[in-house]
Amino acid sequence: MRHGRAKADYDAERFAEEVCDVVSRIPRGRVISYGTIARLLCAPGYARRVGGVLKSVPETAHLPCHRVVSAAGRLVPGWEAQRRLLETEGVPFLDNGCVDMRRAIWEEVR
DNA sequence: TTTATGACCTGAG
């Protein structure tokens, strides 16, 4: 999904690989949003697709999917264990139950 | 082909 790829060139398989690659590099204790991942892959507008990819990622992949949250810091609906996993890593939460994005967001380095 | 469906996002109110 390198720079400015047109919709017609979209390749689900490749997109999924690139998403997983980014997720695998999220540091412990930090989080990133679906939309940010999409932008990192030069595919703005594909935030929903990022979620779709993660949904189908098998446990055996051992990816830190719990570190991906919405731009507002909301957790995955229905995934009860996510909060505990994040708290274990020291991810800060707000009173409203969302991740404190201002402190926990991961800005890709380099 | 058309409609419905999300692990989404942003701007308004």
Place this chain on the structure above:
DNA sequence: ACTCAGGCCATAA
């Protein structure tokens, strides 16, 4: 601070 509508886009039905 919180909800909502409108926009988003590949997939499944």
